[in-house]
Amino acid sequence: xxxxxxxxxxxxxxxxxxxxxxxxxxxxxxxxxxxxxxxxxxxxxxxxxxxxxxxxxxxxxxxxxxxxxxxxxxxxxxxxxxxxxxxxxxxxxxxxxx
Numbered sequence: 070x071x072x073x074x075x076x077x078x079x080x081x082x083x084x085x086x087x088x089x090x091x092x093x094x095x096x097x098x099x100x101x102x103x104x105x106x107x108x109x110x111x112x113x114x115x116x117x118x119x120x121x122x123x124x125x126x127x128x129x130x131x132x133x134x135x136x137x138x139x140x141x142x143x144x145x146x147x148x149x150x151x152x153x154x155x156x157x158x159x160x161x162x163x164x165x166x167x
Contacts, residue, residue: 080116088112 088111093104 080112 085108088108089104091104092107093101095101095104
């Protein structure tokens with residue numbers, strides 16, 4: 070069963086064995102098939118395929134950018150005097166990335 074799932078997943082075999090043990094530990098074929106579907110869904114939701122890595126990197130950068138925007142708005146609303154610190158930290162981080 071691990072070989073069948075390993076072909077489409079870029080994860081170590083021990084991860085597949087653990088997930089299969091958690092979701093497919095039964096003699097009933099229907100429960101096993103539901104468990105396999107659960108494992109496939111977990112792998113699809115939590116592991117990045119090498120050909121999708123760039124897309125996920127971009128998505129993470131967007132999330133970080135949104136988080137910084139929310140932080141700036143919160144600081145601006147609560148304490149406008151602190152806003153210069155947020156901007157100086159972001160500018161320093163951006164120049165370090167270059």
